Amino acid sequence: MWRSIASNAMTFLVVLVFLLGGALIWAQNEYSSEGPLDQAICLQVARGSNFTRVSEDLAGQGAISSDVLFRLGADYSDKLAELKAGSFLVPEHASMSEIVDIVTRGGASTCGTEVVYRIGVTRATVQVRELDPAEGRYEEVLEFDPGTEEPPAEYAEYTGDVGTRFRIALAEGVTSWQVVEELGQIDVLEGEIGEVPSEGWLAPDSYEVSKGDSRESVIARMREAQEAILAEAWENRDEGLPLESPEEALTLASIVEKETGGAEERPLVASVFINRLERGMRLQTDPTVIYGVTEGQGVLGRGLRQSELREATPYNTYVIEGLPPTPIANPGRASIEAALNPDDSDYLFFVARTLDPADGHVFAATLDEHNSNVAAYRQLEAERDAQQN
Structure with missing residues (x-):
C-alpha cells in the first residue's frame, strides 16, 4: 500500500514539474513574443507611478495580454525599481519585454x-x-x-x-x-x-x-x-588655401553663410571669395558692412547707405583688404566645409539671379560679365517698382 502511495506521489510530482516547466516556458514566450497592439500608442508614466499602474494602463489600451505577467517579467529581470517618468512611444506589436525596456532605460521622452x-x-x-x-x-x-x-x-x-x-x-x-x-x-x-x-x-x-x-x-x-x-573641417581642408588659421576659416564661412542660403551654392560662393583673396582683391560684400553697422545686435531692417559703404571700419570689406577681424555670424557645418573645400572656379563676382533670394545667384569671371548681370537685376528691380507705383 505504501509503495503504491509513494509511486502515485512520485508520478504526481513528475507531472507537476512538467506542468510548471511548461507554464514557465509559455510565460517566457508570452513575455518575449509579439504583443497584441495593432497601432503605436503614447504611454504616459507619471512621476511617482509604479509598475502596477503602468501594467493596468497598458492592459487597458490593449498593449499587453496580461498585466500580471508583465509585472512578473519586470520583477524577474530586476527592473521593478527602474521605472522612469515620461512619455514613451510604444510601437505596434511591441513585446512585454520590449515595453519594460522602453519605460526603464531612461533618457529623453520619445513621445507626447x-x-x-x-x-x-x-x-x-x-x-x-x-x-x-x-x-x-x-x-x-x-x-x-x-x-x-x-x-x-x-x-x-x-x-x-x-x-x-x-x-x-x-x-x-x-x-x-x-x-x-x-x-x-x-x-x-x-x-x-x-x-x-x-x-x-x-x-x-x-x-x-x-x-x-x-x-x-x-x-x-x-x-x-x-x-x-x-577642427574636423580644418583637418580635411584643401591644400593651398589663402587662410592662415581655423579662425580665418570661420570668418570666411560666416560670410558665405550670410551671402547664400542655398546649400548647393555655398562651395561656389566660397570659391569667389577664395579667388579674390588669392588675387589681393577686396571682398566687397554687404553682410560684413551690415555687421559693422549693427555690431551683430539685430537686423538692420533697411538698405545700406552710400556713406556706410564708404566709411572705413574694420568690417567694411569695400575699404579694407582681406577678411574682417572676426566672423559676422555663426556659420553652420555646410558653410564651414564650403570655406575649406570650395569649388574650383575662376569666378570673381556674383549677383542675385532674381528678386527672390531662394533663386540663388548668377556668377561671372569678368567685370564686363558681372556688369551685364547687375544690369539685368536692376531691370527686374525697376519693373517691380513700376508695378508697385
Whole structure:
C-alpha cells in the first residue's frame, strides 16, 4: 500500500514539474513574443507611478495580454525599481519585454509633447508640437513669438507636463548676441550668461534641453560643437588655401553663410571669395558692412547707405583688404566645409539671379560679365517698382 502511495506521489510530482516547466516556458514566450497592439500608442508614466499602474494602463489600451505577467517579467529581470517618468512611444506589436525596456532605460521622452524654441535670423518663435503615434510625425499645436506675444494659457500646461521634451533649434547665420538674447527668453532655462560669446563660435543645430538646465551650459554645448566641427573641417581642408588659421576659416564661412542660403551654392560662393583673396582683391560684400553697422545686435531692417559703404571700419570689406577681424555670424557645418573645400572656379563676382533670394545667384569671371548681370537685376528691380507705383 505504501509503495503504491509513494509511486502515485512520485508520478504526481513528475507531472507537476512538467506542468510548471511548461507554464514557465509559455510565460517566457508570452513575455518575449509579439504583443497584441495593432497601432503605436503614447504611454504616459507619471512621476511617482509604479509598475502596477503602468501594467493596468497598458492592459487597458490593449498593449499587453496580461498585466500580471508583465509585472512578473519586470520583477524577474530586476527592473521593478527602474521605472522612469515620461512619455514613451510604444510601437505596434511591441513585446512585454520590449515595453519594460522602453519605460526603464531612461533618457529623453520619445513621445507626447515637444516644445521647440526656434532662434532664427529675423525672429524667434516657440512652437508646441504633439507626436501622432499612429502616423509617427509631429503636428503643431500652437506657435507664438515670445518677443511680441504673450504665451497662450495652454503653454504653461504643456511645459508643466512631466513628459514634455524641450529643444532649442538654432538657425545658421544667427549672431551670438541674438543667441544670448533669445536664450534669456526661454523660461525653462535658468541662470544668466556672463558675456556674449565670441562671434562665430556657436554651432547652429538642434539641442535637447531639460527643464532647469543653465543657459551657460547650453552655450557651452554650442561652443564645444562648433569647435569640433571646425577642427574636423580644418583637418580635411584643401591644400593651398589663402587662410592662415581655423579662425580665418570661420570668418570666411560666416560670410558665405550670410551671402547664400542655398546649400548647393555655398562651395561656389566660397570659391569667389577664395579667388579674390588669392588675387589681393577686396571682398566687397554687404553682410560684413551690415555687421559693422549693427555690431551683430539685430537686423538692420533697411538698405545700406552710400556713406556706410564708404566709411572705413574694420568690417567694411569695400575699404579694407582681406577678411574682417572676426566672423559676422555663426556659420553652420555646410558653410564651414564650403570655406575649406570650395569649388574650383575662376569666378570673381556674383549677383542675385532674381528678386527672390531662394533663386540663388548668377556668377561671372569678368567685370564686363558681372556688369551685364547687375544690369539685368536692376531691370527686374525697376519693373517691380513700376508695378508697385
